[in-house]
Amino acid sequence: MTHSLMTQSVTPVQSAPSLTPALSVSGVHKSFGSFVALEGVDLDIWPGEFISIIGHSGCGKSTLLNLVAGLSLPTEGSVSLFGRPIDGPGPERAMVFQNYSLLPWLSVKQNVLEAMKASVPQMKRAEREEVCEGVLKMVGLWAHRDKKPSLLSGGQRQRVAIARAFAVQPRVLLLDEPFGALDAITKGNLQDELLGMWSGAESGISNVLMVTHDIDEAIYLSDRIVVMSNGPHAHIHEVLKVNLERPRERAKLVNDPVYLGLKAHMLDLLGRVLAH
Numbered sequence: 001m002t003h004s005l006m007t008q009s010v011t012p013v014q015s016a017p018s019l020t021p022a023l024s025v026s027g028v029h030k031s032f033g034s035f036v037a038l039e040g041v042d043l044d045i046w047p048g049e050f051i052s053i054i055g056h057s058g059c060g061k062s063t064l065l066n067l068v069a070g071l072s073l074p075t076e077g078s079v080s081l082f083g084r085p086i087d088g089p090g091p092e093r094a095m096v097f098q099n100y101s102l103l104p105w106l107s108v109k110q111n112v113l114e115a116m117k118a119s120v121p122q123m124k125r126a127e128r129e130e131v132c133e134g135v136l137k138m139v140g141l142w143a144h145r146d147k148k149p150s151l152l153s154g155g156q157r158q159r160v161a162i163a164r165a166f167a168v169q170p171r172v173l174l175l176d177e178p179f180g181a182l183d184a185i186t187k188g189n190l191q192d193e194l195l196g197m198w199s200g201a202e203s204g205i206s207n208v209l210m211v212t213h214d215i216d217e218a219i220y221l222s223d224r225i226v227v228m229s230n231g232p233h234a235h236i237h238e239v240l241k242v243n244l245e246r247p248r249e250r251a252k253l254v255n256d257p258v259y260l261g262l263k264a265h266m267l268d269l270l271g272r273v274l275a276h
């Protein structure tokens, strides 16, 4: 497979000129003091896309995700969500971190309910309870709703974090290496749960933006994969389109020439072209 067949410019083929990107990162630079983490990052994400960001450690993946989350602001350039500049965190975005970030003194159910109170305060208590029950059932943790996080396994804690993110009904889900600390089987199960919840009609989630180190995960989940160059002064090295129909079957993918071509290309990029 040739490079030109697998890659495409930052503006994807399906973009109609009149369509507003769900997310637009334009001319973004991000410095921390004199350290330039990101330089000249441009990326349009279209409604409905699942995008992964991959690159070597320290290249600025989390920095980019934090800009979209509104946890920090660009030094130069702009980040817009559905045409509106991001100037801080907002209820239309929910973030899931690798380390679960649950409140340890609250039960599973309270962790979800408290996040909902903060993000969707207008929701009535009865509806909140109903949504909470729905998401905890979806991730198979309703029976554990009264437990504190310390009594759960790593996979269960991450399920709570994902349930909490879905419960606040965001339009954009931001995932920072959400499955990085999990064993392969748990990781695979959670990836499938995530896809199931995201594609469910009631999710209301337009886009997922996920940072990962895992090439297989990026291909399995994504519509496009953003490969970052090494930092400092990191930028987008290449955007890869994943031309694999959904729903995808993990067992079949491993023999699919498109999958194998993409994987080989990414291994070459990360292992040779962008090697430290």
Ligand SMILES: Nc1ncnc2c1ncn2[C@@H]1O[C@H](COP(=O)(O)OP(=O)(O)OP(=O)(O)O)[C@@H](O)[C@H]1O
Pocket: 032, 035, 037, 055, 056, 057, 058, 059, 060, 061, 062, 063, 064, 231
């Ligand atoms: N608040 C900060 N102050 C100073 N430097 C920072 C800050 N946040 C990030 N950096 C630096 O910016 C660069 C990019 O960091 P970032 O965490 O975004 O990388 P990453 O690609 O997510 O790394 P990893 O894959 O290891 O998680 C790193 O060199 C990091 O040390």
